[in-house]
Amino acid sequence: MGEPEVSAAGEVRPRAARWVRAWPWALDGIRIADPGRVRLRVALRTLAASVAALLVAGAIREAADVPSGVVVIATVVAVMVSRTLHATSLAHRLSALLYVPAIGIVAAFTGRVLLSNAWLGAAAFVAAVGGSRYLMRFGGKVRRFGRLALTPLISVLVVPVPPSAAKATGPLWGGVAGLIAVACVIVAQYVPPVRPAKEAAAAARDLAALVRRLRALPPGSRSRARLARALHRTALVAEDRLAAVRLPDPGTSADSHEAGTDAARLDALAAAVLATEVAADHLLTADRPEDGTGAVTPATEAALDRTPDLALDLALADLGDRAARAAGIRAGEWPKADPPAPRRRTGGLLDLQPQTRLAAQLTASMAAGFLVGHLLFGQRWMWTVITAFVVCSAARGRGDVVHRSGLRVAGAFSGALTGTLLAHLVAGDQAVSIAVIFGYLLIGLWLRDLNYAIWAFCVTSLLAVLHTLSGEHGTALLVQRPEGILLGSACGIAAAYFVLPVRTELVMRGRAARALQALQELMSAAREPLPRPTALRQLARRVDFATRDLADASAAARAHRTFVHRGTTARRAPENVRPHAADWADTLAACARHARALAATDPAALAAARPQLGLTALNVGNVRRRLGHRPEAAPPRPARTGPPPLLRLNSSLTELYDRLPVPPSPSDTAPPSAPGTVPAPVPGASG
Structure with missing residues (x-):
């Protein structure tokens, strides 16, 4: 129980009572981090798949007398493939039994070339990764293949396989490791029931x-x-x-009634x-x-x-x-729908699709990472290349690369330091080292969507322990690893800004357009003679999900507003302060909040407010025109009467219209009329 404590009322209570009082707050923290423990269940399935791959590959290693690098490759591929195959169809998962082993053989062969001829291997590896990333610009099966192809390739960077192991193993064992990993993932995702x-x-x-x-x-x-x-x-x-x-599909009348x-x-x-x-x-x-x-x-x-x-x-x-x-x-779970292929563009090389631009940026970033890593760090080049891949592989725009790089540096710096120190403490005890690695992996998988810095911290820490387990020692690693991470982030940022850049505000406007389209459909459904509550609720949630996607894309803009924009605007006069891109993103989130309240309004009140709903629909249309920089956009008109959520929604639409950037006029694109005249900058551009 510990030492007793005296309360404010003079009562003597054991110290354990403080833990009892703190327990509800701890539960709230878990509820906030992982509502319904959905992410924890996914993380546990991924951990089970990785442990199964470790055990199966270890048994095969003992029987076939192959190096231990194969075991680690199978474990790493299981972790990466598990996220890719999560909530997909059975056909997609079974197809991975063919795709991943085939790419695993190619990845193993590329790894051997990397060890024998660093520059030729680096060129082959960058080409393979860039080609896989480029395939993600398509939809359907081609996009799925591109995502799956990246996992065995990146495992070559993550797993430190010595030259002797690569020669003794051969490329075929890369396919075996991929097959083991995918099979373990399928079993781990199907055996525990998903409810x-x-x-x-x-x-x-x-x-x-x-x-x-x-x-x-x-x-x-x-x-x-x-x-x-x-x-x-x-x-x-x-x-x-x-x-x-x-x-389940109803087979009889009784089943139909139950369904x-x-x-x-x-x-x-x-x-x-x-x-x-x-x-x-x-x-x-x-x-x-x-x-x-x-x-x-x-x-x-x-x-x-x-x-x-x-x-x-x-x-x-x-x-x-x-x-x-x-x-x-x-009941079962519907598989995730494949994203559709983006529309074809007619501008040629001057109007490339964003996915094509991001593939080019990833290729340039990894090429620069290989060059800098080999020239400055010799055999420990992988930290630079891994960071260059991470910051550009899932980027949405150049601002997102900078934001992700900052989180990566913050998490990886602390992870490299603490992980290296912890690796020295557990060095020599293989069982404890493996337990520490899987402990980091579970925490990272569970909380990775909460903040990317947590994932970067856990992955860097477990890699430090893994590399120490593979024979890397020395206090110089405390400096070399953070240096490699910092230089890898610099390579990614340079590629995002100078190789076919994608502006952050352009990405935000695309996400905002989808949210406003869903809001327009909500207004149409609310104007029906007899509005259906279920349809209104579903459309309101569509607005919510689209706004959530906008919030993810505007994370870099909000960070820019916090650390840069407010500091510069504090020194300006109030009339010279321009709205920031994150401001109109926040205002659109307020519109989504009022749309939820409108969807929960009594249908009779909505039927009585059809004229006001029509006015709101016109206001949404004008905001969409303003967002698309169309000259016919007009300021929204206020609603005088109607349900309170409708009045609030119109108010927020007016505020959103005022905060959106002004469409460029022909005079803005013309040459300056006088020497020294500079066109006005686009307000709120953070990327």
């Missing part, structure tokens, strides 16, 4: 717990604002898992999640007042909800009941 309905119910219960915690926090506090954002993410997780539920009942339960849970989120959002109205004048009038506040606490209590009770009923539904 998306149960995960959705767990996320809904987490939503209810976070709402109760939100009510206990003081209004206007930062903790309340952070918890409100986490609450929205939790609701989207529940909605995402509900959309993934695949009910209909289960579908009704899932629909009721989705409606309860939306109602709870909207009711909880009323608590935050005082924290962020907004209407046509920037403040909530007493009449609007009274019309919004006369009894917000009672409405929230009823919503929470209904949510708990719906979650309990949906948790017992046994």
